[in-house]
Amino acid sequence: xxxxxxxxxxxxxxxxxxxxxxxxxxxxxTQTLDELRRALLELGDDASVRAIVLTGAGDKAFxxxxxxxxxxxxxxxxxxxxxxxxxHIFDSIERMGKPVIAAINGYALGGGCELAMACTIRLAxxxxxxxxxxxxxxxxxxxxGTQRLPRLVGKGRALxxxxxxxxxxxxxxxxxxxxxxxxxxxxxxKEARALASTLAAKAPIAxxxxxxxxxxxxxxxxxxxxxxxATLFGLVASTEDMREGTKAFLEKRxxxxxxx
Ligand code: CO8
Numbered sequence: 646x647x648x649x650x651x652x653x654x655x656x657x658x659x660x661x662x663x664x665x666x667x668x669x670x671x672x673x674x675t676q677t678l679d680e681l682r683r684a685l686l687e688l689g690d691d692a693s694v695r696a697i698v699l700t701g702a703g704d705k706a707f708x709x710x711x712x713x714x715x716x717x718x719x720x721x722x723x724x725x726x727x728x729x730x731x732x733h734i735f736d737s738i739e740r741m742g743k744p745v746i747a748a749i750n751g752y753a754l755g756g757g758c759e760l761a762m763a764c765t766i767r768l769a770x771x772x773x774x775x776x777x778x779x780x781x782x783x784x785x786x787x788x789x790g791t792q793r794l795p796r797l798v799g800k801g802r803a804l805x806x807x808x809x810x811x812x813x814x815x816x817x818x819x820x821x822x823x824x825x826x827x828x829x830x831x832x833x834x835k836e837a838r839a840l841a842s843t844l845a846a847k848a849p850i851a852x853x854x855x856x857x858x859x860x861x862x863x864x865x866x867x868x869x870x871x872x873x874x875a876t877l878f879g880l881v882a883s884t885e886d887m888r889e890g891t892k893a894f895l896e897k898r899x900x901x902x903x904x905x
Contacts, residue, residue: 650677651684652702658695658845659838660688663702670709671701673756675727677712682734689741692904695845695852698837699738699764700748701757704830707749707773708757713782728787731756735763735788739860742853744844748837749773749824754812759788762797765856767823768837769815770830775823776812796863798822848886849904 646653652663662684664671673681688694701707711731719727738745738760747753747764753775761767761775769775777790785791786807795803798821806813818824828836844852854877862870881887885905893900 646684646687648680648684650674651680653684653688655694656838657842658693659698659841660691660694660696661698661700661834661838662688663700664708665702667701667703667705669712670706670752671703671757672709672712673731673760674712674715678731678734682737685734685737685741689737689743692849694743695849695904696743696841697745698748698834698841699745699760700750700834700837704750704772706751706757707747707753708760709752710755710757710778711787716782716784724787731788735760738763738765739856742856743849744841744852744856746837746841746844748833749775749815750830750833752812754778755786755790756788759786759790759793762790762793762823763788766825766840768826768828768833768840769818769824770833771815771827772830773815773818773824773827774812775815775818776810777807778810778812780808780810794823846902848884848890848900848902850884850886851881854881 650666652665654661664677666672666677688697744765747761747767749761749767749769751773753761753773755778758775758777777786777794779786791807794806802821815824815827819827858874858877862873865873886902889902890900
């Protein structure tokens, strides 16, 4: 895989995916989004990749949003297509069946905050700033910010952020539940890699089913979501990893999961 605007590094079962346009604070233009789409597809298909860390190049930004140079010349129909394409790519993060950890190393604004919200878990550097400043450009979020933000932080807080366009600190983002954890900027990648390694050692099929159950279940009526959970429980009970996990517990040793 070769890309102009992405870097991919492997660390055993963990892949580190870096959006690499630091001169424009890693803004997402069409090419970068398309590269992201291809990278996610390939990392999703690669069984040796068990967890992914997504971050931005440099120490200033995770992603400062969609590329405003492209937005400025957008046509109505083109804008709709562009929003839907981006939504589809971000959805693929939630559907890939592997944990994707956002390591938010600076500004996560607009499309950048939306990208982080599509990830499984968010770690933020104590220097990070998050927000949905689209309102200040006279536009609405287009990569599902109006949907993921209220689901993460509640309607009232989401509306305040969406309507003011204000940037908030990592600490405030943590207080309202927008990020899982705040760490010293210098430790961010170490912490993100450590969490990814921990998740990479878990049973991959169980990981996939938990992600599916939470993701799909949240959009279902509760009784149907419980049925989905029970069905996935039945499926996972057929795996070698389930036998290994329970046996290892009883034998007082660490389980070695194979993803079968
Ligand atoms: N797009 C393009 N270029 C950008 C972007 C961006 N989003 N953000 C920063 N840059 C560029 C700047 O223009 C500047 O370029 P140059 O050096 O050539 O002047 C360079 O990056 C460095 O930025 P600044 O000089 O502005 O750095 P500061 O430290 O002064 O400020 C900020 C940092 C506060 C992050 C500031 O750059 C900023 O406000 N950026 C824009 C943030 C923003 O509004 N993001 C939301 C964009 S809209 C969006 O994401 C909608 C998503 C859905 C789209 C749906 C499809 C239609």
